[in-house]
Amino acid sequence: MTTSLSRRRFLGSSAAAAGTLVVGFHIPFAGAAMAPGAASGATPAPEVNAWVVVQPDDTVVIRIARSEMGQGSLTGLAQLVAEELHCNWAKVTTEFPTPGQNLARNRIWGSFSTGGSRGIRESQDYVRKGGATARMMLVQAAADAWKVPAAECVAAESVITHPPSGRKTTYGKVAAAAAKLTPPAEVKLKDPKDWKLAGKRLARLDTVDKVTGKQIYGLDLKLPGLVNAAIKDCPVFGGKIKSVDAAAVMKRRGVKKVVRVGDSAVAVVADTWWRAKTALDVLPIEWDYGPNVKESSAAFAQVLKAGLDANDAVVGNSSGDARAAIAAAPRKVEAVYSYPHQNHATMETMNATARWTPERCEVWTPTQNGEAALAAAAEAADLPLAKCEVYKLLLGGGFGRRGAVHDWVRQAVAIAREMPGTPVKLIWSREEDMLHGRYHPVTQCKLTAGLDAQGSITGLHMRISGQSILAGVFPQNIKDGKDPVVFQGLNPPGPEASIGYTFPALLIDHAMRNPTVPPGFWRGVNLNQNAIYLECFIDEVAHATGQDPLALRRKLMASSPKHLAVLNAVAERVGWDKPPAKGIYRGLAQTMGFGSYVAACAEVSVADDGTLKMHRIVAATDPGHAVNPQQIEAQVEGSFVYGLSAALYGECTVKDGRIEQDNFTTYQVLRMDEMPAVETIVMPSGGFWGGVGEPTIAVAAPAVLNAIFAATGKRIRDLPLKNHSLKKA
Amino acid sequence: MPSLNVNGKVRSYDAEPETPLLWVLREQLGLTGTKYGCGVALCGACTVHIDGVPTRTCVRPVSTVKVTEKIVTIEGLSANGSHPVQRAWAALDVPQCGFCQTGMIMAAAALLKAKPNPTDADINAAMTNICRCGTYNRVRAAIHAAAKGGSVKSAGLAIQHADGSTT
Numbered sequence: 001m002t003t004s005l006s007r008r009r010f011l012g013s014s015a016a017a018a019g020t021l022v023v024g025f026h027i028p029f030a031g032a033a034m035a036p037g038a039a040s041g042a043t044p045a046p047e048v049n050a051w052v053v054v055q056p057d058d059t060v061v062i063r064i065a066r067s068e069m070g071q072g073s074l075t076g077l078a079q080l081v082a083e084e085l086h087c088n089w090a091k092v093t094t095e096f097p098t099p100g101q102n103l104a105r106n107r108i109w110g111s112f113s114t115g116g117s118r119g120i121r122e123s124q125d126y127v128r129k130g131g132a133t134a135r136m137m138l139v140q141a142a143a144d145a146w147k148v149p150a151a152e153c154v155a156a157e158s159v160i161t162h163p164p165s166g167r168k169t170t171y172g173k174v175a176a177a178a179a180k181l182t183p184p185a186e187v188k189l190k191d192p193k194d195w196k197l198a199g200k201r202l203a204r205l206d207t208v209d210k211v212t213g214k215q216i217y218g219l220d221l222k223l224p225g226l227v228n229a230a231i232k233d234c235p236v237f238g239g240k241i242k243s244v245d246a247a248a249v250m251k252r253r254g255v256k257k258v259v260r261v262g263d264s265a266v267a268v269v270a271d272t273w274w275r276a277k278t279a280l281d282v283l284p285i286e287w288d289y290g291p292n293v294k295e296s297s298a299a300f301a302q303v304l305k306a307g308l309d310a311n312d313a314v315v316g317n318s319s320g321d322a323r324a325a326i327a328a329a330p331r332k333v334e335a336v337y338s339y340p341h342q343n344h345a346t347m348e349t350m351n352a353t354a355r356w357t358p359e360r361c362e363v364w365t366p367t368q369n370g371e372a373a374l375a376a377a378a379e380a381a382d383l384p385l386a387k388c389e390v391y392k393l394l395l396g397g398g399f400g401r402r403g404a405v406h407d408w409v410r411q412a413v414a415i416a417r418e419m420p421g422t423p424v425k426l427i428w429s430r431e432e433d434m435l436h437g438r439y440h441p442v443t444q445c446k447l448t449a450g451l452d453a454q455g456s457i458t459g460l461h462m463r464i465s466g467q468s469i470l471a472g473v474f475p476q477n478i479k480d481g482k483d484p485v486v487f488q489g490l491n492p493p494g495p496e497a498s499i500g501y502t503f504p505a506l507l508i509d510h511a512m513r514n515p516t517v518p519p520g521f522w523r524g525v526n527l528n529q530n531a532i533y534l535e536c537f538i539d540e541v542a543h544a545t546g547q548d549p550l551a552l553r554r555k556l557m558a559s560s561p562k563h564l565a566v567l568n569a570v571a572e573r574v575g576w577d578k579p580p581a582k583g584i585y586r587g588l589a590q591t592m593g594f595g596s597y598v599a600a601c602a603e604v605s606v607a608d609d610g611t612l613k614m615h616r617i618v619a620a621t622d623p624g625h626a627v628n629p630q631q632i633e634a635q636v637e638g639s640f641v642y643g644l645s646a647a648l649y650g651e652c653t654v655k656d657g658r659i660e661q662d663n664f665t666t667y668q669v670l671r672m673d674e675m676p677a678v679e680t681i682v683m684p685s686g687g688f689w690g691g692v693g694e695p696t697i698a699v700a701a702p703a704v705l706n707a708i709f710a711a712t713g714k715r716i717r718d719l720p721l722k723n724h725s726l727k728k729a
Numbered sequence: 730m731p732s733l734n735v736n737g738k739v740r741s742y743d744a745e746p747e748t749p750l751l752w753v754l755r756e757q758l759g760l761t762g763t764k765y766g767c768g769v770a771l772c773g774a775c776t777v778h779i780d781g782v783p784t785r786t787c788v789r790p791v792s793t794v795k796v797t798e799k800i801v802t803i804e805g806l807s808a809n810g811s812h813p814v815q816r817a818w819a820a821l822d823v824p825q826c827g828f829c830q831t832g833m834i835m836a837a838a839a840l841l842k843a844k845p846n847p848t849d850a851d852i853n854a855a856m857t858n859i860c861r862c863g864t865y866n867r868v869r870a871a872i873h874a875a876a877k878g879g880s881v882k883s884a885g886l887a888i889q890h891a892d893g894s895t896t
Binding site: 018034069070071072089090125200201202203206207208209210211212215216217219220222228251272273275294302343346347348349365394396397398399427430431464561630631633634638639640641644660663664665669670671672673675677678 | 737744745748749753754756757759760761762763764765766767768769771772774802803804807809810815817819822823824825826827828829830831834852853854855856858859860861863864865866867868869886887888889890891892
């Protein structure tokens with residue numbers, strides 16, 4: 001196996017060698033940024049099409065437009081291209097086209113956006129066509145050389161054969177000729193049941209460098225003449241700098257410059273980051289904390305609470321007259337839940353390297369959306385897009401933080417503008433990263449169910465009060481006061497984020513209340529809290545009416561067969577019809593979002609002293625099509641870590657206008673000793689394409705919370721769990 | 730100039746004595762496989778071996794490390810990723826984003842040297858590194874696979890590798 005541990009296998013972050021790239025698109029990666037010898041000696045090869053380059057030695061370079069942040073879609077997308085290309089998988093490498101190249105070629109690679117679990121589902125069609133088109137051109141080139149009909153030729157494993165004559169050639173030998181052909185107008189894609197590479201449990205293409213330390217993340221980039229910057233933005237949201245005594249640190253060793261960044265931040269530039277950071281630590285800064293200095297989470301919770309009964313709510317989903325049904329019901333169940341702000345806390349803090357001159361601006365950064373990073377860079381550089389370029393590096397975690405807003409890129413460019421021609425690497429400290437996140441929105445939810453004499457739900461009203469991500473990130477997408485993303489998982493029947501339950505009458509509405517804390521898309525987005533609210537409340541109704549939580553769900557989900565199928569799969573695997581072992585208690589949850597159907601059953605125990613142990617979670621996912629089941633399993637397991645970290649520990653609270661949690665000391669996350677065993681059922685039912693990076697997060701917390709209720713009788717309605725005692729009364 | 734013994738070589742550096750070893754490794758010696766995660770020794774991304782002891786270098790002043798002490802970083806753990814822990818990691822596709830993984834591997838390698846066949850409790854005690862992608866269960870499986878008498882097949886992941894092998 002050691003022989004496979006060569007960096008030849010993966011060239012992603014180094015964009016391969018300039019020689020293998022499209023003529024006219026030289027990538028000015030400075031030598032140090034590239035692995036020495038990566039693809040060295042490779043003869044320049046033209047691309048067969050935008051997605052495929054074949055080198056004379058039959059190495060296939062597959063272009064990947066979407067970012068790789070751990071979710072594995074770099075490998076999955078390569079599988080989809082290779083499936084249609086009929087190439088030798090052992091000789092597949094990948095590279096990232098740059099955002100600048102994409103713009104220059106009329107966005108030939110489509111969107112670079114890597115969020116919302118869209119990486120594969122939204123590009124699968126055109127990347128497969130890219131592979132199929134390249135295969136047809138390679139076969140045509142061989143057929144032309146042999147003067148035989150292409151239809152008589154067969155391609156497999158990068159080898160083209162002409163069975164009637166026994167002739168044989170390889171992709172590498174005909175790639176140059178293929179590149180000159182006109183692409184076929186029509187391509188037919190394989191039926192997924194005939195897949196040989198896609199759908200298989202293939203190893204990732206990007207593992208080797210990650211276990212040897214050779215993988216270059218943004219933090220690790222080296223460029224000649226590089227200087228380093230540390231930054232401090234006003235800790236109070238909306239505050240500004242009053243004064244900075246730069247002279248106090250200019251004599252410190254290595255310090256080159258003190259730069260004001262906008263009106264709220266200051267950076268120190270030094271030869272090393274450590275010297276920049278330590279100088280910044282002692283830099284005298286006077287702040288004007290501004291109007292938000294008295295803000296607190298506690299005060300904002302009161303605003304949210306008032307929103308639960310306010311009259312200004314916008315309807316997201318409605319059928320029948322739920323208010324009337326509830327008013328007329330002989331019995332009601334009502335509960336109020338809440339969900340706090342969270343920080344993404346990527347392991348690699350925000351960072352970017354920028355080099356600016358009046359003629360050109362280049363940025364090297366881990367980003368979930370290279371094109372958005374390019375737009376941010378150009379704006380900050382005050383240069384046209386065509387004079388800017390962004391080189392994507394693999395991300396040390398993204399989770400939504402590195403997608404929509406590129407605040408750190410703007411900062412890096414602003415600093416670099418003060419030092420024309422010098423590459424400046426800006427690295428946020430963990431503390432800066434914690435205090436200046438784009439936080440999971442804060443909401444509360446009041447659920448009211450009307451019950452008839454038999455205990456059946458006659459109407460359900462779900463009032464969400466709280467923060468809108470779109471209002472903070474893409475306000476232009478708010479229409480008539482409505483942020484549709486707020487209703488994730490609660491939408492009417494349809495292909496995206498639909499509610500799986502049918503009620504005689506239903507009203508789901510939202511009273512928008514936005515605090516000064518900037519919101520962001522946080523892995524799982526609004527599905528996270530909506531699934532907690534609904535799935536825990538359904539559990540409450542089940543217990544209030546003496547029904548089995550699974551039986552009640554089945555009754556309400558009769559019209560949602562896909563939702564029901566994953567739930568049933570989980571129930572069957574966990575053995576719901578038989579009692580768990582003594583001391584073990586179960587909780588269920590299900591939801592639908594990012595195009596996929598998911599369910600989970602958690603098995604927990606709670607000791608008399610309140611210690612929670614999560615023993616096992618059984619999870620099921622129906623993503624329509626499963627491109628790499630072993631990576632889907634990895635995403636499902638990881639989703640439980642992310643979701644349970646939030647459920648157990650995660651909250652960012654505001655006091656005196658600033659976030660209180662500034663490191664993992666106060667923002668704890670799940671560690672290995674708490675991690676339950678996870679059994680994942682991947683059950684693609686075909687006919688649609690769903691994402692897998694996020695949906696499971698949403699069922700993590702409610703499954704565990706419902707199991708905790710079963711174990712203790714305690715209904716936890718506001719997170720995180722660390723604020724509650726599970727001790728036996 | 731002061732010196733450190735890193736990956737079998739004595740190398741001089743130029744840094745203030747209180748500079749954390751992490752930043753000397755990364756910025757002075759160019760060994761960027763050791764990562765900055767939290768700066769307060771909580772996440773373990775900066776783990777290296779000092780005389781075989783797993784050490785979080787983000788809080789360890791460089792001046793407290795003597796040149797007689799042997800530092801091993803991820804770059805020095807093996808020449809080509811051939812250390813049993815690295816092999817198990819690759820066989821089971823443990824990394825997701827990968828940023829925390831070098832620290833994880835260094836912690837796991839030290840654990841296996843001290844306890845060639847660790848129990849789950851041993852793993853829990855030694856592996857307190859933070860991973861936000863959530864690789865914990867594969868980390869555990871890989872440690873068991875790399876342990877004395879372990880095998881990658883026991884993880885049951887059935888991952889198909891490009892060389893035709895299945896782990």
